[in-house]
Amino acid sequence: MELIIISSSSTFLLPHLLVFVLFISAKALLKIPPNETIPAVIVFGDSIVDAGNNNDLQTLIRCNFLPYGQDFDGGVPSGRFCNGKIPSDLIAEELGIKDTVPAYLDTTLTPQDLITGVTFASGGTGYDPLTPKLVSVIPLSDQLDQFKEYIGKLKALVGEERTNFILAKSMFLVVAGSDDIANTYFVLRARKLQYDVPAYTDLMVNSASDFFKELYALGARRIGVFSTPPIGCVPSQRTLAGGIERECADDYNVAARLFNKKLYAVLDSLQTSLPNGKFVYIDVYNPLLDLIENPKKYGFEVANKGCCGTGNIEVAILCNKLSPSTCTDVSEYIFWDSYHPTEKAYRALVSPILKKFISKFF
Numbered sequence: 001m002e003l004i005i006i007s008s009s010s011t012f013l014l015p016h017l018l019v020f021v022l023f024i025s026a027k028a029l030l031k032i033p034p035n036e037t038i039p040a041v042i043v044f045g046d047s048i049v050d051a052g053n054n055n056d057l058q059t060l061i062r063c064n065f066l067p068y069g070q071d072f073d074g075g076v077p078s079g080r081f082c083n084g085k086i087p088s089d090l091i092a093e094e095l096g097i098k099d100t101v102p103a104y105l106d107t108t109l110t111p112q113d114l115i116t117g118v119t120f121a122s123g124g125t126g127y128d129p130l131t132p133k134l135v136s137v138i139p140l141s142d143q144l145d146q147f148k149e150y151i152g153k154l155k156a157l158v159g160e161e162r163t164n165f166i167l168a169k170s171m172f173l174v175v176a177g178s179d180d181i182a183n184t185y186f187v188l189r190a191r192k193l194q195y196d197v198p199a200y201t202d203l204m205v206n207s208a209s210d211f212f213k214e215l216y217a218l219g220a221r222r223i224g225v226f227s228t229p230p231i232g233c234v235p236s237q238r239t240l241a242g243g244i245e246r247e248c249a250d251d252y253n254v255a256a257r258l259f260n261k262k263l264y265a266v267l268d269s270l271q272t273s274l275p276n277g278k279f280v281y282i283d284v285y286n287p288l289l290d291l292i293e294n295p296k297k298y299g300f301e302v303a304n305k306g307c308c309g310t311g312n313i314e315v316a317i318l319c320n321k322l323s324p325s326t327c328t329d330v331s332e333y334i335f336w337d338s339y340h341p342t343e344k345a346y347r348a349l350v351s352p353i354l355k356k357f358i359s360k361f362f
Contacts, residue, residue, distance in 0.1 A: 029093070029094045032095070036169075039116065041170065042170050043174075043175070045176040045226075046123055049121040050080070050123040051080050051102055052103035052105070057136060057137060058136060065321065066320070067083070068082070070084075082336050082340055085346065088119050094354050126177060126180035127205070127208045167219035170222065174211070181252060186251070187240060197251075198258065224280040225267060225279070227263060228260055228284075231252045235313075235335050239313050246312070263281060283353075301332040301333070302332055306336055306337040307335065308338075309325060
C-alpha cells in the first residue's frame with residue numbers, strides 16, 4: 001500500500017483537496033512487480049480514448065448524446081465514443097487506480113482526478129497535423145500544451161518532487177493513427193495526391209516519433225503506444241470501400257500494417273536511445289482482427305455491423321437517439337457504432353493485451 005501525503009506548504013489550485021490518496025494493491029486485477037507502482041494513467045490520442053474533450057468543440061466529431069453512454073455510469077452520455085467504458089477506463093480499472101479516466105477538459109475534475117490521471121485525447125485527431133484540422137478537433141500538439149498546463153496544476157497540488165515521481169512512474173498511453181489512414185488518406189483523399197502509402201506512413205511515423213520525444217522531455221518514462229487496428233474491417237470502412245459484399249478493405253489494412261511495422265521500429269529505437277525510457281509497442285491489430293474473424297469464440301454474434309442504427313455508416317452525430325433500428329442486445333455486437341467497439345469488445349481485448357505487455361513497462 002502506498003500513502004501519498006500532500007505537504008501543508010503546497011499551493012492549492014483546487015478546493016477540497018484530499019489529504020491523501022490510497023493505492024491498495026489488492027484492488028488491482030493485474031499484478032505488477034513488488035516495490036513498483038503506477039500512480040496514474042495519462043492518455044493522449046483519438047476517439048478510442050476520448051472521454052469527452054470534444055464535447056464543447058464546434059465539430060461534428062462529438063458524441064455527448066444518447067444512445068452513446070447508454071451503459072455508462074447512470075446511462076449518461078459523457079462524450080465517450082462507446083456504449084460504456086473505453087480502453088483507458090478499463091486499463092485504470094485493471095491496474096486498481098480508479099474506475100474511469102476523465103477528460104482533462106471536464107469542468108468537474110477534482111484534485112484526485114488530476115493526481116491519478118486524465119485523458120487529453122480528442123476524437124478525430126491523428127499523428128498527421130492535417131487530420132485534426134480537417135474535422136476541427138484538438139491536435140496532438142495542443143494536447144501536449146494541455147499536458148504542460150496539467151503538470152503546473154500537479155506541482156501546485158503535490159509539489160515538484162512528487163510531480164516528477166508521478167510523471168516518471170505513471171503509465172502513459174498514446175492511441176492514434178487510424179483517423180490518418182481511414183479519413184485523411186483514403187476517405188477524404190487529402191494526402192493521396194502528394195503521398196503514396198509508404199510515404200504517408202513515413203509522415204505519420206515521423207510525427208509520432210517527435211510526439212513521443214516531447215512526452216519524454218516533459219518527464220514521461222513509461223509510454224505505451226497502441227498500434228493502428230485493422231481499420232479496413234471496421235463497419236464504416238467495409239461500407240465505403242469493401243465492395244458489394246462489405247468485405248474488409250484490404251488497402252486500408254495494408255497501410256495499417258506498414259505503419260505498425262515502422263511504429264514498432266521507432267519505439268524500439270527510442271527505447272535504446274533515451275535513458276530509462278520504456279517505449280512499449282502494444283499490438284491491437286492482431287487481437288482485434290482475431291475478434292472480428294472469430295466472433296463466436298469470444299461470445300459475439302455480429303462483427304461486420306455496429307449496434308447503432310443500420311450499423312453500416314452511423315458514427316458520431318449520425319448515431320443519435322433518432323437513429324432507427326438500434327440493436328436491442330448490444331452484447332452480441334463487437335462494434336457499437338460503425339467505427340468504435342462496444343465496452344464488451346474492449347474488455348475482451350484489454351485484459352489479455354495488458355497481461356501480455358505489462359512487464360515491458362518495468
